[in-house]
Amino acid sequence: MHKSARDREDAQALRELEARPLTLPTGLEIEWLGTAGYRMTYEGTTLLVDPFLTRVPLSTVVRRRTALPDPASIDRFLPALDKVAGIVVGHGHWDHALDAPELARRFGCAVYGSRSVRNLMDLHGLGERGVEVEPYRRYELGPFTVTFVPSVHSKIPFGTRIPSPGDTSCESLAALAPMAYGCGQTWGIHIAVAGVEIYHQGSADLVDEAIRHRDVDIFLAGVAGRSVTPDYWRRILTRLRPATVVPMHYDDFLRPLDAPMGFTVDIALASVPDEIGAVSRAIDVVALPVLSPRSPGGR
Numbered sequence: 001m002h003k004s005a006r007d008r009e010d011a012q013a014l015r016e017l018e019a020r021p022l023t024l025p026t027g028l029e030i031e032w033l034g035t036a037g038y039r040m041t042y043e044g045t046t047l048l049v050d051p052f053l054t055r056v057p058l059s060t061v062v063r064r065r066t067a068l069p070d071p072a073s074i075d076r077f078l079p080a081l082d083k084v085a086g087i088v089v090g091h092g093h094w095d096h097a098l099d100a101p102e103l104a105r106r107f108g109c110a111v112y113g114s115r116s117v118r119n120l121m122d123l124h125g126l127g128e129r130g131v132e133v134e135p136y137r138r139y140e141l142g143p144f145t146v147t148f149v150p151s152v153h154s155k156i157p158f159g160t161r162i163p164s165p166g167d168t169s170c171e172s173l174a175a176l177a178p179m180a181y182g183c184g185q186t187w188g189i190h191i192a193v194a195g196v197e198i199y200h201q202g203s204a205d206l207v208d209e210a211i212r213h214r215d216v217d218i219f220l221a222g223v224a225g226r227s228v229t230p231d232y233w234r235r236i237l238t239r240l241r242p243a244t245v246v247p248m249h250y251d252d253f254l255r256p257l258d259a260p261m262g263f264t265v266d267i268a269l270a271s272v273p274d275e276i277g278a279v280s281r282a283i284d285v286v287a288l289p290v291l292s293p294r295s296p297g298g299r
Contacts (some may be wrong), residue, residue: 003265004067010263011034013270014185017287022244022292024193032288033077033140035253036097036202036222039291042193045142048087049102049189049220050096050202053077056178058254067094069102076293077257084109085142088189089093089155090202092116092168094181095253098186104129112139112146116167116184122172133187134214149188149212154205154225190216199240202249205229211239218242222249237279244284247272251290 024030029040036050054070061067079294084107089097092114100111101124111121113130135137139146153162168182189200190213197216204226219242226232237245250269252262263269273285 006266006268007263010269011261011266013273014261014287015248017273018289019240020244020286022286022288025196028194028196029220030042030073030198030288032248033252034290035065036090036200036220036249036256037054037061037096038200038220039078040144040191040193042116042143045085045144046081046193047085047144047146047193048103048139048202049191050090051078052088052095052253052271053100053257054099055253055256056094056098061178061254064179066174066176067098067178067181068097068173068176071102073257074102074106074217077129077291078103081107081140081253086139086146086148087111087222088141088148088191089113089117090189091186092120092182092184093153093164094178096202097181101126103179108187110215112141112148116186118169118181119244120181123168123170123176135210137221145192147190147213148209149190150210151186151188151203152205152207152231153183153186155202156225201236201241204232206232206236206239208235208239211236212242216240216242217244219245221245221247223247223266223269224249227266227268228283231274234279236281237276242283244286246286247290257290
C-alpha cells in the first residue's frame with residue numbers, strides 16, 4: 001500500500017480511537033504532548049513524562065546540526081504550570097529527553113531518568129536537578145508515585161540495532177546533534193495517582209521478567225518498532241493485563257507539533273486495535289488528541 005493510502009487509513013483509525021472516552025477520576029487530567037510525551041495533572045500538581053515540544057526537522061538530523069530546546073515552542077504549548085512535581089524520562093534519545101533540561105529550569109523541578117539523562121542535565125549546567133534512578137524504587141513526586149522498571153529499546157531500523165545505544169557523552173552543548181543523545185538505560189515507568197495505575201512504555205520492547213506490575217488501568221504504549229520485536233503484544237499485555245491501551249509514538253515527530261498530524265513510516269496505526277484484540281478482546285483501545293497551543297498564561 002502506498003504511504004499516502006496508509007496515512008489516510010491511519011488518520012481514519014485515529015479519528016475513531018479519539019472518539020472513544022478515557023474515563024479518569026475527578027481531578028486527574030492526562031494530555032498527550034505528541035511522541036511519547038504526557039502532561040499528567042492531579043488537583044493542580046503536574047508530572048511531565050518524556051516531554052518533547054521542540055520538534056527537530058529532518059534537515060537537522062541529516063546534517064548533524066545542534067539540537068537544543070526551543071523556548072518559543074515551549075512557550076506556545078506549556079506557557080505556565082502552577083506546580084510541577086517532576087519530569088520523568090524513559091530513555092535518553094532526543095525525541096524523549098531534549099526538552100527536559102529547559103523545562104526543569106523553568107519550573108524548578110528535578111528530572112528523573114538514566115545516567116544518560118543525568119549527563120544531559122550536567123551539560124545544561126543543571127546536574128543538581130538530574131536524578132539517576134534506581135530500579136523499582138518508589139519516587140514520591142507530589143501525588144504521583146513513580147517506579148522505574150528495567151526495559152530495553154526496540155531495535156530499529158529493521159530489527160538490527162538500538163539507535164545511539166550508549167549514554168550521552170559529548171562535552172559541550174554545541175556537540176548535541178540529534179544522534180548524540182544516547183539512549184542509555186531504557187525504563188518502563190509505572191505511575192500511581194488518584195487510585196489509577198498507569199504504565200508508560202516509550203519504546204516497543206521489554207525485559208519480560210522485569211515487569212512486576214499487573215492489572216494496570218492505563219497502558220501508554222509506544223507502537224513504533226513493535227513490528228521488529230518478536231511477539232511484542234502478547235508478551236507485554238499478558239504481563240500488564242491493562243484495562244485500556246492508549247497508543248503513542250505513531251506521529252511524525254520531525255514535523256512541528258501544531259502541524260497537521262503525520263504518521264511515522266509503516267506505523268500501521270489502523271492495525272493496532274486488531275493486534276491487541278488478538279491477545280485479548282477485553283482490552284479497550286483509546287487515543288488522546290495531541291496538545292494544542294496555549295495562550296500566554298493559559299493552562
